[in-house]
Amino acid sequence: xxxxxxxxxxxxxxxxxxxxxxxxxxxxxxxxxxxxxxxxxxxxxxxxxxxxxxxxxxxxxxxxxxxxxxxxxxxxxxxxxxxxxxxxxxxxxxxxxxxxxxxxxxxxxxxxxxxxxxxxxxxxxxxxxxxxxxxxxxx
Ligand code: CMP
Numbered sequence: 600x601x602x603x604x605x606x607x608x609x610x611x612x613x614x615x616x617x618x619x620x621x622x623x624x625x626x627x628x629x630x631x632x633x634x635x636x637x638x639x640x641x642x643x644x645x646x647x648x649x650x651x652x653x654x655x656x657x658x659x660x661x662x663x664x665x666x667x668x669x670x671x672x673x674x675x676x677x678x679x680x681x682x683x684x685x686x687x688x689x690x691x692x693x694x695x696x697x698x699x700x701x702x703x704x705x706x707x708x709x710x711x712x713x714x715x716x717x718x719x720x721x722x723x724x725x726x727x728x729x730x731x732x733x734x735x736x737x738x
Contacts, residue, residue, distance in 0.1 A: 604629050607654050611673045613720045629700040634693035643690045647680025650707040656697030662689045667732045681707050
């Protein structure tokens, strides 16, 4: 389990530059989760507990019922509520059977504090996401 999580992490660009010891620690802290099609992985408005890296499959991100985008292997979600310590900004649902690697809040925050380059790269992804699909008002 740990070895395959490590292999997956090495293939993900924002993790691949981390020192081997850090990669090993992170992969040991990650739990593999499998979701069936239609399963809600994180729900808009819920408190955030985990960060998720997609290992296999496709998920759909929706905000107030509007589709924002899909994500696949090597992409991550669930970072926003953990960075800001607030509730989930969107709902993420499995479209196909989806295998994720999950990191709990305290390990996620420790990972960012220990690895400033990773934190900056993750911030770049978050800003790009918000630029592409800014939160919008409905009704
Ligand atoms: P979080 O708010 O923890 O939970 C919902 C997740 O959906 C969020 O983290 C991001 O990973 C993702 N998400 C939220 N807004 C967007 C967006 N505009 N574009 C892409 N992904 C998003």
